[in-house]
Amino acid sequence: MKTQVAIIGAGPSGLLLGQLLSKQGIDNIIVERVSGEYVLGRIRAGVLEQGMVDLLREAGVSERMDREGEVHTGVELAFNDKRVRIALDELTGGDTVMVYGQTEVTRDLMEARQTSGQTTFYEASNVQLNDVKTDAPYVTFEKNGESVRLDCEFIAGCDGFHGVSRKTIPDDVKTEHERVYPFGWLGLLSDTKPAHDELIYCKTDRGFALASMRSATRSRYYLQVPLTDKIEQWSDDAFWTELKRRLPTDVAASMETGPSIEKSIAPLRSFVCEPMQYGNMFLVGDAAHIVPPTGAKGLNLAASDVATLYKILTRVYQDGDRDCINQYSEVCLRRVWHGERFSWWMTNMMHDFGNVEVNGTDSQTFSRFMESELNFYTDNEEGRRVIAMQYVGLPYEEIK
Structure with a gap:
């Protein structure tokens, strides 16, 4: 079996890349280790930067x-x-964000791929990437008990933090940067009217909270919790009670509560792998970098990786320009590190680190530093503009 681009992973980044490439006449096949139903069952982010919104429109999947x-x-x-x-x-000259759940983005992309008849192998096991440093890489995997070989020219590793793609890069070639935070986010999804018409990020003595949403009738809320907490400790009533203690009083008093659709606890980490390219294999999204969700950058950084790789591969196949390939890692990492820094900064400012020493600073001193930081940036227009510019997303960089 042959294709031009083998895409490992059928999450939103892999599906979006496949859709964009197909619209340019570039053949691609997606290989995914789990089922499509499992992929759609993942509850993830819901804030899209303008750059990702524009990319979804370019891909022809923006109607819904x-x-x-x-x-x-x-x-x-x-x-x-x-x-x-x-x-x-007002602070950015007109830029906004779109609240639209990652699950819905994935569903739209899946439907578009199925309609166009593009090939996707779900529930593929023992996926291996081979000869990625050569001009003839190939992917092997097992499907329905049979071994399959997929020959290609390029491989896009869109298979997440635990996927095989990053592990294909030798340890003496890659450098991995990581910061693990001493708390997690307990998230609850419910079919209730959102507490507010915009997201509210809350810093309190009891810990961080976020009032978010997926639609006008579906809400998503988060609480900072210790990493030792288990879902079983948190009944719906306990969650709503604690959330109301952390939200502004007027918001808590009028908010609608109800049964949870889903609850989960996610640990927080900052992670970057350098480089994001090894031969003709490219890391995309969570395969290369993880951000704490405080800055709403995870899915959006994946989308900017997709935009960069899509532009490079389009130039390769339409213009015969293979020299541009080597720009991928450098271009992506510049934007990735901006997103990582913003997410780290927002996490530091808005969370309670308890008695944990942070960056060699005792917790009380660090807390006072962050209190001053938060007041400084919110008390003047220029500071608020800095936050706004990064929240809506920095512009995508053009390929030279």
Whole structure:
């Protein structure tokens, strides 16, 4: 079996890359280790930067997003009995974000791929990437008890943090940077009216909370919890009670509660693998980098990787320019590190680190530093503009 681009992973980044390449007449096959139903069952982010919104429109999969997505012109930061609105559109010259769940993005991309008849192998086991440093790489895997070989010219590793793609790069070639945070996020999804018409990030003495949403009738809320906590410890009633303690009083008083659709606890980490390319194999999204969700950058950084790789491969196949291939890692990592830094900064400012020493600083001193940081950036327009520019997303870099 042959294709031009083998894509490992059928999450939103792999599906989006496949859709964009197909629209340019570039043949691709996706190989995924789990079922399509399992992929759709993952509950993930829901805030899309303008760059990702534009990319979905370019891919021809934006009809439902444009109809059902919620355009947000601002977000709020609540702390020390203050509520500061970051007016995204006013501070950035008109940029906004779109609230539209990652599950819905994935569903739209899956349907588009199925309609166009492109090939996807779900539930493929023992996936291996071979000869990626040569001009004739290939992928092997098992499907329905049979061995399959997929010859290709390029491989896109869109298979997440635990996937095989990053492991294909030898240890003496790659450098991995990691910061693990001493807490997690307990998330609850419910079919209830959102507590507020914009996201509210809350810093309290009890810990961080986020009031978010997926639609006008579906809400997503988060609580900072110790890494030792288990889902079984958190009944729905316990979650709603604690959330109300952390939200602004007027928001908590009027919020709608109800049964959870899903609850989960996610650990927080910052992670980057350098380089993001090895021969003709490219790492995309979570395969190369993880951010804490505080800055809403995980899916959006994956989308910018996709945009970069899509532009490079389009130039390769349409213009015969293979020299541009070597730009991939450098271009992606510049934007990745900006997103990593912003997410790390927001996490440091908005969370309670308890008695944990942070970066060699005792917890009380660090807490005072972050309190000052938060006040400084929110008390003046230039500081709020810095937050807004990064929240809506930095521009995608062009390929030279």
